[in-house]
Amino acid sequence: MKRDQQHVPLYQKLTKFSETKPISFHVPGHKNGAVFPSYAKQSFAGLLSLDLTELTGLDDLHAPHGVIAEAEELAADFFGADHTFFLVGGSTAGNIAMILVACSAGEEIIVQRNSHKSIINGLELGGANPVFITPEYDQSVGRYTSPSIATLERALQQHSDAKAVVLTYPDYFGKTYNLKKMIELAHDYHIPVLVDEAHGVHFSLGAPFPLSALEMGADIVVQSAHKMAPAMTMSSYLHMNTERIAKERVAHYLQMLQSSSPSYPLMASLDIARSFLATITSVQIKAVKDSVNQVRGIFKSAKMWSLLPVAESDDFLKLTLHMKQGISGYEVACKFEQAGVYPELATHNQVLFIHGLQPFQQIEQLKKVVKSVDEQLKICESRATIDITNLFPQKVQMLELTYQLMNQLETKVLSFYKAVGNVAAEAIIPYPPGIPLILQGERITSEHILIIEQLIKQGVTIQHRDITNGIRVFNR
Numbered sequence: 442m443k444r445d446q447q448h449v450p451l452y453q454k455l456t457k458f459s460e461t462k463p464i465s466f467h468v469p470g471h472k473n474g475a476v477f478p479s480y481a482k483q484s485f486a487g488l489l490s491l492d493l494t495e496l497t498g499l500d501d502l503h504a505p506h507g508v509i510a511e512a513e514e515l516a517a518d519f520f521g522a523d524h525t526f527f528l529v530g531g532s533t534a535g536n537i538a539m540i541l542v543a544c545s546a547g548e549e550i551i552v553q554r555n556s557h558k559s560i561i562n563g564l565e566l567g568g569a570n571p572v573f574i575t576p577e578y579d580q581s582v583g584r585y586t587s588p589s590i591a592t593l594e595r596a597l598q599q600h601s602d603a604k605a606v607v608l609t610y611p612d613y614f615g616k617t618y619n620l621k622k623m624i625e626l627a628h629d630y631h632i633p634v635l636v637d638e639a640h641g642v643h644f645s646l647g648a649p650f651p652l653s654a655l656e657m658g659a660d661i662v663v664q665s666a667h668k669m670a671p672a673m674t675m676s677s678y679l680h681m682n683t684e685r686i687a688k689e690r691v692a693h694y695l696q697m698l699q700s701s702s703p704s705y706p707l708m709a710s711l712d713i714a715r716s717f718l719a720t721i722t723s724v725q726i727k728a729v730k731d732s733v734n735q736v737r738g739i740f741k742s743a744k745m746w747s748l749l750p751v752a753e754s755d756d757f758l759k760l761t762l763h764m765k766q767g768i769s770g771y772e773v774a775c776k777f778e779q780a781g782v783y784p785e786l787a788t789h790n791q792v793l794f795i796h797g798l799q800p801f802q803q804i805e806q807l808k809k810v811v812k813s814v815d816e817q818l819k820i821c822e823s824r825a826t827i828d829i830t831n832l833f834p835q836k837v838q839m840l841e842l843t844y845q846l847m848n849q850l851e852t853k854v855l856s857f858y859k860a861v862g863n864v865a866a867e868a869i870i871p872y873p874p875g876i877p878l879i880l881q882g883e884r885i886t887s888e889h890i891l892i893i894e895q896l897i898k899q900g901v902t903i904q905h906r907d908i909t910n911g912i913r914v915f916n917r
């Protein structure tokens with residue numbers, strides 16, 4: 442029997458509990474919002490009244506059997522999973538957990554090279570032996586997207602004992618690929634497929650959105666509800682649909698990786714986001730699509746960039762501006778921000794805007810800002826185009842050292858050109874999108890250095906530290 446997807450049991454339980462005006466002699470220390478500095482009390486009041494803890498009747502995320510279990514079951518029902526776990530540590534926690542479950546120290550695991558750093562961190566934490574499959578450079582969108590089917594096939598043939606295949610679907614820009622075929626290929630080798638679908642929580646809405654990874658047979662799928670659905674930041678789902686991996690093992694790692702005091706507002710927002718997606722109507726989706734087209738029309742009116750077309754199989758909520766040669770994506774994003782319009786991310790040649798799941802309201806304001814940014818931009822003849830088409834010469838690539846060995850080696854910082862030929866002791870991660878340009882354990886090439894230098898010139902943020910002094914390498 443289909444469940445009532447309007448129902449938001451966890452949210453309702455919290456609001457009902459709060460209405461009883463309970464007296465708190467327990468944590469958290471804000472005592473349902475009573476103990477809080479007055480200057481911030483008003484903004485936080487509503488949320489603090491729901492910021493409860495594992496009180497009688499409110500269940501426990503790490504051993505759910507009551508209202509959290511009910512909310513997770515409703516999510517599994519809507520997303521088409523055997524089981525859904527609520528995550529309060531973002532997709533980051535889910536990605537790390539799924540890797541730790543699938544693969545023990547020293548075991549091989551096939552991983553898409555342009556994965557988010559949470560995947561790479563999961564590999565390191567587990568001491569896995571990653572087999573990286575490199576993405577193809579897609580001329581039509583001017584960036585690396587997904588590995589080809591042939592590359593995965595080759596990796597599977599060469600590493601048929603691999604414990605899992607880890608893929609990202611869609612990419613940050615909403616681009617999809619034939620994931621179904623890849624899942625089938627891996628399953629032919631009895632290898633489970635773990636999908637980082639951080640940007641695709643809304644794909645379960647069906648057409649006109651792309652197919653979801655669960656629909657295509659993935660074993661584990663992690664989604665950031667907070668990215669594309671109306672959920673609070675850090676709220677994510679981990680779905681399972683598999684007999685290849687035990688649910689208890691996933692639960693075990695999640696209770697290790699996530700707080701023992703998980704946030705109830707975050708969990709309630711997962712309940713609400715699921716109900717929002719499950720009850721949205723086709724008329725509402727059409728209105729969103731019409732709004733996207735209107736916004737696209739505004740961005741298209743500019744001269745200094747082109748708006749990348751979106752294929753039917755891709756996510757139409759993502760709008761990517763591709764800069765004319767000599768214009769930096771970072772500079773354009775900066776100009777939009779100065780005018781009060783905040784895009785999702787910029788790269789050296791693109792700026793990504795994400796449309797929400799309801800019609801956009803500030804049309805006239807956006808028109809003015811687009812016109813003004815377009816007029817302010819000037820082509821800078823001296824700005825070299827960053828050629829990244831040769832970044833990943835090897836289709837299937839292993840690290841130079843195991844994580845176990847890396848843990849034992851001394852490191853040193855070398856200036857960029859001296860670092861060439863050495864093995865990187867740190868990942869270099871332009872942020873966003875948080876995808877490593879150089880992996881820890883990878884040999885540094887002059888190509889890497891050229892790109893880093895150009896990115897720094899254009900103002901990219903490299904996460905963690907000031908990279909201008911050089912790169913940390915292993916002292917061998």
Ligand SMILES: Cc1ncc(COP(=O)(O)O)c(C=O)c1O
Pocket residue numbers: 530531532533534536557559609613637639640665675677874875
């Ligand atoms: C592809 C991808 N996976 C995982 C993550 C991490 O997600 P979260 O912020 O929910 O931890 C991100 C974040 O940007 C991402 O882009």
